Amino acid sequence: MLFYILVAAVVAIVLYFTVFRSSSAQRPTIKKDPRLTATAKPAGASSTTVTKKKVVQEDEKVDGLRMTIFYYSQTGTAEDFARRLGDEGRNYSFHTKVVDVEEYDTDLFRADKHNLIVFCAATYGEGDPPENAVNFHEWLMDDERADDLLKGSRFSIFGLGDKTYEHFNKMGKVLDKRLEKLGAERVYQRGEGDADGNIEEDFLKWKKQFWLNVSKSFNVERVEGKVERKTRMVSFTKEDPAVAAIDVEKLPRWRPRDPAAPAPRRRIYDAKNTYLAPIIVNRELHTSKSDRSCRHIEIDIGEELHYEAGDHVGIFPLNDLTTVHMLAKRLGADLNQIIALYSIEEGPASKVPIVGPCTLKAALEGYFELLHPPRKTMLRVLADYTEDEEEKRRLLNLASDDPDKQEEFNKFITHDNRTIYEVLKEFPGVKPPLDHFLEVLPKMQPRFYSISSSPNVHKGRVHVTAVVVEYKTPTGRVHQGVATTWLAKQLPSANGGNVSVPVFIRKSSFHLPAQLKNPIIMVGPGTGFAPFRGFLQERQFRAKKNNESLENVSNDLFFGCRAKDVDWLYREEMEAYEQDKTLSKLHLAFSREGEKKCYVQHLMTEKAVSDRLWMLLNSGAYLYICGDAKNMSRDVHVALRKVIMQSGEKTEKEADQFMESLSARGRSFSDVW
Numbered sequence: 001m002l003f004y005i006l007v008a009a010v011v012a013i014v015l016y017f018t019v020f021r022s023s024s025a026q027r028p029t030i031k032k033d034p035r036l037t038a039t040a041k042p043a044g045a046s047s048t049t050v051t052k053k054k055v056v057q058e059d060e061k062v063d064g065l066r067m068t069i070f071y072y073s074q075t076g077t078a079e080d081f082a083r084r085l086g087d088e089g090r091n092y093s094f095h096t097k098v099v100d101v102e103e104y105d106t107d108l109f110r111a112d113k114h115n116l117i118v119f120c121a122a123t124y125g126e127g128d129p130p131e132n133a134v135n136f137h138e139w140l141m142d143d144e145r146a147d148d149l150l151k152g153s154r155f156s157i158f159g160l161g162d163k164t165y166e167h168f169n170k171m172g173k174v175l176d177k178r179l180e181k182l183g184a185e186r187v188y189q190r191g192e193g194d195a196d197g198n199i200e201e202d203f204l205k206w207k208k209q210f211w212l213n214v215s216k217s218f219n220v221e222r223v224e225g226k227v228e229r230k231t232r233m234v235s236f237t238k239e240d241p242a243v244a245a246i247d248v249e250k251l252p253r254w255r256p257r258d259p260a261a262p263a264p265r266r267r268i269y270d271a272k273n274t275y276l277a278p279i280i281v282n283r284e285l286h287t288s289k290s291d292r293s294c295r296h297i298e299i300d301i302g303e304e305l306h307y308e309a310g311d312h313v314g315i316f317p318l319n320d321l322t323t324v325h326m327l328a329k330r331l332g333a334d335l336n337q338i339i340a341l342y343s344i345e346e347g348p349a350s351k352v353p354i355v356g357p358c359t360l361k362a363a364l365e366g367y368f369e370l371l372h373p374p375r376k377t378m379l380r381v382l383a384d385y386t387e388d389e390e391e392k393r394r395l396l397n398l399a400s401d402d403p404d405k406q407e408e409f410n411k412f413i414t415h416d417n418r419t420i421y422e423v424l425k426e427f428p429g430v431k432p433p434l435d436h437f438l439e440v441l442p443k444m445q446p447r448f449y450s451i452s453s454s455p456n457v458h459k460g461r462v463h464v465t466a467v468v469v470e471y472k473t474p475t476g477r478v479h480q481g482v483a484t485t486w487l488a489k490q491l492p493s494a495n496g497g498n499v500s501v502p503v504f505i506r507k508s509s510f511h512l513p514a515q516l517k518n519p520i521i522m523v524g525p526g527t528g529f530a531p532f533r534g535f536l537q538e539r540q541f542r543a544k545k546n547n548e549s550l551e552n553v554s555n556d557l558f559f560g561c562r563a564k565d566v567d568w569l570y571r572e573e574m575e576a577y578e579q580d581k582t583l584s585k586l587h588l589a590f591s592r593e594g595e596k597k598c599y600v601q602h603l604m605t606e607k608a609v610s611d612r613l614w615m616l617l618n619s620g621a622y623l624y625i626c627g628d629a630k631n632m633s634r635d636v637h638v639a640l641r642k643v644i645m646q647s648g649e650k651t652e653k654e655a656d657q658f659m660e661s662l663s664a665r666g667r668s669f670s671d672v673w
Contacts, residue, residue, distance in 0.1 A: 073100075078121060126510070145182060159190060271446050295465075313451050327424075465533070
């Protein structure tokens with residue numbers, strides 16, 4: 001026995017001096033912010049992670065009613081609605097939690113953890129879940145989920161969509177049925193928000209009735225309470241050892257990976273873990289006769305990212321520095337101040353910075369949206385920081401959730417497209433503290449572009465085709481699109497000093513048929529041609545690889561622009577594809593060249609073209625439409641119905657059924673915005 005005790009003692013002493021003592025000897029003596037030590041990255045650290053970890057939602061002990069609001073968010077609107085519901089839920093005595101489904105531990109998705117479940121769910125593209133919800137939605141829809149998983153819980157859904165899209169509000173509809181099938185009881189009917197109309201008013205009308213039903217169902221009453229803070233800001237000096245090894249002038253996604261650092265075992269790139277890729281080509285596509293600009297941009301993704309023709313690339317831009325400086329001056333803030341924002345919630349999430357440590361300049365330039373019209377949450381906060389009673393009254397009126405008091409908000413904010421800086425300028429008495437202002441400032445969202453290249457033809461590169469957005473708002477402000485304006489200026493230098501941009505790939509269902517023999521019809525005026533440029537490159541590549549001829553394969557393209565010598569994108573390429581038979585038919589519409597404006601939908605109904613279209617559709621052709629959702633896409637569908645009726649000799653009802661059958665059989669696709 002004594003022998004074993006002595007051996008144990010020796011082992012303990014060895015461990016102490018070789019492990020614990022050596023560890024402590026390497027620790028700095030200066031006390032750091034404990035929340036920073038686990039998360040701060042040295043300069044040059046990779047913005048990617050080895051594995052994609054979920055932030056586990058703690059299984060906390062809670063007395064009273066639990067309300068969980070999940071969001072499927074693409075642009076931030078669904079998240080905003082979810083957070084507003086969370087704030088109000090506390091006034092009804094609920095313990096509320098607002099959850100990004102991308103960070104949710106699905107083991108906790110069961111009835112005993114939720115008295116009331118609400119989903120604010122946006123729909124993306126062809127009826128798909130947004131980027132943050134792909135994995136959770138797949139898990140939720142899996143047949144392995146028990147039918148009584150949510151038995152005893154109550155739920156409601158608010159869906160966000162756009163009626164110009166074919167699959168309007170599909171996520172909301174699917175979730176509504178799914179939660180009921182899993183045993184949850186519907187506390188109030190599904191709401192539907194339409195971004196093509198007034199989605200804010202849609203939400204407010206639904207929310208008013210939702211709370212009335214919740215109040216009755218749970219026997220709770222509204223008690224006005226103070227809106228709780230959700231974040232706190234920590235400031236650092238340049239000399240602070242906690243930030244000494246960090247490049248605070250850049251956000252993590254803008255920091256290049258240190259080539260000396262060991263490569264991650266597994267790279268996963270998405271909106272939260274982007275790849276910093278160099279821009280190697282950036283050229284103008286319009287001629288000198290154009291009063292607009294359209295850029296052809298090539299991004300070097302090496303072997304890090306993979307895509308198919310038809311997929312999208314997500315890009316994070318930077319805000320214009322003039323806007324950043326004007327806003328900081330109005331706030332009385334120092335752009336060189338080093339900050340970090342943390343959640344005040346208890347648990348692991350409170351130890352990970354939401355943003356930072358970085359300078360305020362880096363945060364305003366790259367983490368927050370500065371040109372997005374302020375949401376009601378922001379306006380409500382601003383009202384708390386003015387001593388001018390008239391300003392307070394106006395701001396509270398703008399922030400009102402009363403569905404009958406939306407006229408001023410619709411005019412002053414939505415119609416006039418005011419930015420947060422313009423609002424602060426309009427209300428000079430408002431002096432918000434920086435920490436609270438940043439808490440309610442919306443975060444930067446990635447911009448998505450249809451990839452205009454084939455990975456087999458342009459290996460290791462993604463091509464982007466983007467019109468630079470610029471227009472005058474009703475207030476007289478010249479609005480310049482954040483992403484396209486920034487991208488247009490990122491010109492590679494002659495000496496190889498390329499600028500880089502954080503990117504990731506978003507998979508799409510907008511893909512070519514597997515067989516080369518399947519005919520395709522492509523409708524893409526303007527930059528709607530982008531994915532079809534990739535399609536044509538890919539079709540040509542497959543034909544050469546398989547030693548097949550494209551002469552007997554139908555590849556029809558409908559393209560339109562203002563004038564052939566002004567804004568005909570990739571003209572030489574299109575003409576070459578027509579010459580070598582990669583394109584069977586090139587249908588061109590130039591809207592500003594004749595006495596009457598001619599668009600692609602007008603070409604379709606011409607007798608010879610209509611007959612050809614019907615022949616192709618009736619013989620198995622795949623239909624692809626890309627471009628403007630509000631006008632072009634609708635008009636093209638109207639034209640196609642007419643084609644089917646006149647050349648297919650169908651009734652209007654039969655034509656609609658034929659169009660529906662194309663979608664049902666996976667032969668009709670839209671990529672519209």
